[in-house]
Amino acid sequence: MSKAARRILGPELGTVPGGLEELTEKELSGFADMLQVAKREQSEQLEAAVDEALEIVPRLLRRTIRKILFG
């Protein structure tokens, strides 16, 4: 496996598969950045969705649901 791929993609992917040797460091970094943004956006969307969902859930259930979601 390419050392560059492991070094650059490792922090985002954990396990880095083989077969990426042909990619340049610039290309690997570009993809790592893309992945980081995608993960961040997903987390933000999830956070916003949970907030909105709590607004829709009937008041009676809201407390229980909130407990499940946030402990």
Added chain:
Amino acid sequence: MNGYLSPEVEVLKLARLVGADAEELAYFERLEGQAIRDLRDQVTVAMFDADRQMLQRVAAATKLIPAKLAAVIGERAFGALLCARITGLLDPGRAVDIAKHLPVTFLADLSVHLDPRRASRVIGEMPPDVVSAITAELAASEEYITMGRFVGHLSKAALLAALDAVDDESLLRTAYVIEAKKNISALVALLPDERLEDVIATASSADLWIEALDVLAHVTERQRGTLGDLAAAQDDEVLDSMVRAALRDGLWSEVLPVVRAMSPESRKRFATLKSIQARRVLATIIDAAAEDSLWAELLVLLPLLPTVARRQVAALSTSFDREVFEQIFVSAYEEELWPALIGFAAELDKGPRREMAKLIDQSDDEVLESLLTDVHDNGRETDLVAVLRELSAAGQRRLGKRIATASAELVEALTEAADEADLETLSKALTK
């Protein structure tokens, strides 16, 4: 093509996963399709792991609210992408209940983002009518990749419903990008002959032979034969368009195995098509056979070609080196195609014919016995003698002596052929 993953298709899937345009990741197309697939698998895990805890909590909370309300929240608050991440964490029965309250357009959008392997049980329990509606929606928006990812996870009833919901062109385009190619034969098995005939006609009229031949490369040998026969039973134009596509897109390595799997009648029809008689077509067929060692496929075709075309093939074969003749020879032995090989060899020019004769002379007893038996059973002694004529006198004596120990009937028939060809040396060696 077997097991081949298209880098372009894999890049599309990877781009979708990270919310990018395929053009932005075009540099990945330099990699093997499998490497991109492996990366995508790991990205899927990473995207899921990034919010695993919260996604699991949301799935748990969903149990407390009615399915209808969960559907409203899913559509309004979470959206298709997050719902896709949560789907695999839900109890399958519950997920189906919620799905029933969601609009088809939303479910189709969710399907685009869903990793079927993480939600296989949910997909397997999805009712056929829901699957049919989602499939129609996906087909309308040309989401072939998405549809291809679901084959192998759907129940048989749902798959049948999905097949009814797509037209032949969508079916071909989807089959081409199916993830688990091993499922293609099961898919084809569900289609009646009439539908398969229509699909083949569509491959011709919509110029989708790349897709159709990919399907043919992944079905069982028996299915390949049936599909080949269905193609051969259609108008000349259908087979001609396949020949044109094979020539244009370099698809002979896919076409030849189909021709081999056809019935003898269908194969004959293919062999006598005007469109394959042209020298440049025959040349590309031979190139493909040489490149992918499809000699058996070529050998079954050769005897059926019209004389002029066979001579063209023989002329084109003069450039073969000894190694190629060895490959053809081994293939004829392994696939029991001696009569075709000897018939072909008899039409070769002097030089290549000598190469073939030498290979016969140098073959071990088991190979020689199999050749002689097949030649005799098919009455090709005259052709064999025409090849052996190119051996030196010493070679003819040596080989004649070996053949003389075979069955009396075979030796007699071969001696007669040698006498007719005025090959005295061989004839004497056979009768000694």
